[in-house]
Amino acid sequence: MNSKISFRDVVKTFPLKGATFTALDGVSLDIADQEFVTVVGPSGCGKSTLLSMAAGLQEPDSGRVLVDGTPVSGPGPDRGVIFQQYALFPWLTVRQNVEFGLRLASVPTAERRRRTDQAIGLVGLSDFADALPKTLSGGMKQRCAIARAYAVDPQVLLMDEPFGALDALTRVQLQDQLLGTWSQEKRTVLFITHDVDEAVYLASRVVVMAAKPGRIHRVIDVDLPYPRTEEIRLSPEFRHIRNEVWTSVYHQEAAPPRAA
Ligand SMILES: Nc1ncnc2c1ncn2[C@@H]1O[C@H](COP(=O)(O)OP(=O)(O)O)[C@@H](O)[C@H]1O
Numbered sequence: 130m131n132s133k134i135s136f137r138d139v140v141k142t143f144p145l146k147g148a149t150f151t152a153l154d155g156v157s158l159d160i161a162d163q164e165f166v167t168v169v170g171p172s173g174c175g176k177s178t179l180l181s182m183a184a185g186l187q188e189p190d191s192g193r194v195l196v197d198g199t200p201v202s203g204p205g206p207d208r209g210v211i212f213q214q215y216a217l218f219p220w221l222t223v224r225q226n227v228e229f230g231l232r233l234a235s236v237p238t239a240e241r242r243r244r245t246d247q248a249i250g251l252v253g254l255s256d257f258a259d260a261l262p263k264t265l266s267g268g269m270k271q272r273c274a275i276a277r278a279y280a281v282d283p284q285v286l287l288m289d290e291p292f293g294a295l296d297a298l299t300r301v302q303l304q305d306q307l308l309g310t311w312s313q314e315k316r317t318v319l320f321i322t323h324d325v326d327e328a329v330y331l332a333s334r335v336v337v338m339a340a341k342p343g344r345i346h347r348v349i350d351v352d353l354p355y356p357r358t359e360e361i362r363l364s365p366e367f368r369h370i371r372n373e374v375w376t377s378v379y380h381q382e383a384a385p386p387r388a389a
């Protein structure tokens with residue numbers, strides 16, 4: 130099995146008022162190398178918990194989380210994590226924020242410079258490299274956080290509602306930018322969103338989760354070609370898949386609870 134990321138019968142519980150709350154109840158999912166997978170589902174169904182286990186920030190109670198066939202034992206430079214709340218250092222410029230992880234990794238100066246400039250260029254922030262975060266719009270701050278993850282050159286990008294706080298137009302721009310770098314740099318992406326259109330536009334597969342307990346409800350193939358374009362976004366085929374995902378997110382009660 131040559132999956133890049135594997136979840137094997139993953140169970141995760143949290144203590145809740147003296148009892149046990151099951152956040153993930155036997156989740157199994159394989160993500161191929163260079164695949165783009167999105168995850169949608171109702172609030173509280175365990176999306177962030179799932180992603181944080183791939184990031185190495187949490188461990189399963191039982192089951193296994195593997196990257197390149199090896200159990201995840203903590204965070205690592207092979208996996209870049211991007212959250213909705215861009216945690217930039219306010220006293221550092223865009224360039225210094227992006228460089229930060231490379232400094233931590235003791236990457237030599239010239240190489241650090243090259244990778245920082247490249248990452249800033251990829252997200253379209255070259256003209257703002259010396260700006261402080263407070264002078265940037267929300268979209269630009271999020272681009273900076275994305276550049277910081279790109280700079281470390283991770284093979285895997287783990288993104289948890291990264292565009293959730295942005296306006297619709299910025300969101301569409303960042304989606305196209307992300308798809309552009311994904312296809313150039315050949316990364317594997319696991320991307321959580323609550324936006325069904327975004328989930329379908331980006332992914333080759335959409336994982337629909339269900340809540341109480343958190344589990345995989347359905348996996349829907351997005352049989353649309355890359356590069357994705359506005360024409361695809363407006364096509365009847367796109368609408369058809371989008372409606373299917375929408376129905377399986379918002380009408381889960383009507384379906385059997387454990388449909389594969
Ligand atoms: N550290 C924690 N302690 C207790 N409960 C948690 C913790 N993290 C998550 N949960 C619970 O687990 C469930 C899944 O959370 P989460 O993965 O954040 O869901 P989602 O991202 O799909 O909204 C929620 O009901 C949440 O309250």
Ligand SMILES: [Mg+2]
Pocket residue numbers: 176177178
């Ligand atoms: Mg979440």
